[in-house]
Amino acid sequence: MQLQDRNYQIQGVDVLAIADQFGLPLYVYDADKIIEKIGLLRSSFAGVNLKIKYAAKALTNISILKLMRQQGVEMDSVSVNEARMGMLAGFEPSQIMFTPSGVSFDEIREAIDLGLQLNVDSLSLLEWVGQHYGSSVPVSIRINPHISEGGNIKISTGHADSKFGISILQRPDIRAIVEKYQIAVVGLHIHTGSDFKNADAFLRGADVLFDLASDYPNLKFIDFGSGFKVAYKEGDHITDVADLGRKVSAAFQGFCQQYGRELELWFEPGKFLVSESGHLLVQTNIVKENLTRTFVAVDSGLNHLIRPMMYDAYHDIKNVSNPSGDTKTYTVVGYICETDTFATDRPLPEVRPGDVLSFENAGAYGFSMASNYNARFRPAEVLVYDGAPYLIRQRETFDDLLRGQVDVPVLNSEIIEQQV
Template structure:
């Protein structure tokens, strides 16, 4: 699917989210600021459902992409489940109103004490290693139904850092260990209710998912009491004008057809599950920043903004492209700029990017900032994290307060012995 435009709807000369002027949102809540469009999230959920008509589809939102409680409540309101990777994400999901049975817990090398806590909370456990599988068998035997996370040894898609299904990945139990998996299951009589794979990368069409399906459908023969087959995620979203996205219509048609054929062979209908995170929230998010300085250097012109990798680390961590809009001066003459942050570190959002003329005081919007933006933010350089706003039904709502200096001090302990005056040292 070819994408021509990025971000929310625009009107002549003004950039809007659900009819609300972005500059008004910036004035009301301050900068820097994360803004999320609820309509875009709902649109993506609807698109996914439409693409998989004719199967028993279960959508589980991958909470790590954006864990704000209000976002989780929006997901629950839309009738989807949730997938978490830590106990605290599980607690947030429970606070948002999800039932324990609606929460899939997928640890990756997590402490045994945390896994036991998740089991005590009643979450659906997704086992991703042979040692953990044996520990579950020894401790719980046949008492606790589990899912198995399988590594299919398939390396395709985008940035290698986000590929989780290749043979050298730490994630999942390699399908080469099929005999060992089955042996432990039978030894401890562990109930297996689901098979799961998460590739984690940017796939554009349904063909890669069909390769994954072959692995799971074949392994399903070992487990007669399955309730679901879970394909995780890996959907490609567009980041820049002219970029491509996963063709969900193609994916839905191919995978649904293969799944229906599998269910016939298996003897009954199972749930077909996906765990989208980025697909649901990425395009909904906008990081609004203010321009502090426009700095002319001999080789390039820098735009220095009031944010940095402490708020949006993806460009530095993944070389990720984020489309940038000059919200204040959208019709200005185009110039080349390198947009950088205020962190004492190489901190570049974009190099030699063509933008309408940028002036000190302008507001820029980094698009596709909904997924792994705030959720990966930090207080590096002792800088506070931004506020978050959700635009719902045409009204912007504050869903997280901006941090303060007091928040930076929270948890620090004053040691009285260090309060003495400076000790002079003599030679």
């Protein structure tokens, strides 16, 4: 995407025109960027039997799921409700990996009844599956490889203290339960977190899974999860996906030869596929000059994009209305009654009340983590597809805030004055 004078465009569509048509605040997604990322993954792993499983938790809008399915991408879910959304989008249950983390056995039973591919991440769950289903339900096993590498500790999942997966040190326990109940193990899974800059972490994880595979002769796939780093600002180091593809593919091909047959290689990208496609458009309410800094207050906050507050995540900000203005330094904040700072001391073209700003790289974990905190509405969502913007989620209304609340009649009586 390119900024040309006063005309910031997505697929040739003026962003300000989109803002005028659908109102603000607004999430806008570029379908071409998602398709580009899918193509990059496929071309990077051209030499293996690759399956891409979109990690739907990043952005679960059903139109995004339909776009993924249209592009031949399958799905990874972490809840039965995500899986049900995928099925509404047209995915077959067998195309959906279900990787729970500490959920109830009732939800596991529901997932099995739906026909999802169950990914087991605890010894207790493995035991339960064996007790109730024996060899009738094929499972994959999520391994914690004790690999600590990558970005923010809050999104790092493969270290020894992580709640995710079964420790590789419990390998004998896994095998004992599998043999006791004759559980059908069809896949091995690893996901060590996000923001890996090179192939080393994947190759170290590959060594763990390739060695473990010798315990299970009937595997169909090896699943490396995801963790590809995307750029959030100029000069950011990103994962070299082409280099990753060459190295991991070569290692995987060597493993398959040793294993005796070709398996499928799975990845579960979420942020990598949708992050750069997303833009959160907001309007400037107030420009407030204090003694120490100048604040830009916008009509959004941590209720719409919590990543900067939760992960200290950096999001580039563009002044869509005044891109050629003189550069000044601003602290961009939200309208929530909490400290919801999007950016501190950020140089931007002069911002005036009413200006439209765009928070970039907002496609992943933006709307999907949004809330109604402070009784605020969640924004609308728009997908730009084939050069035209389409509304894919309506803006919430006051009725949406009240939906599900129950009026208790006894509380409707007049206030009774206390007797002194």
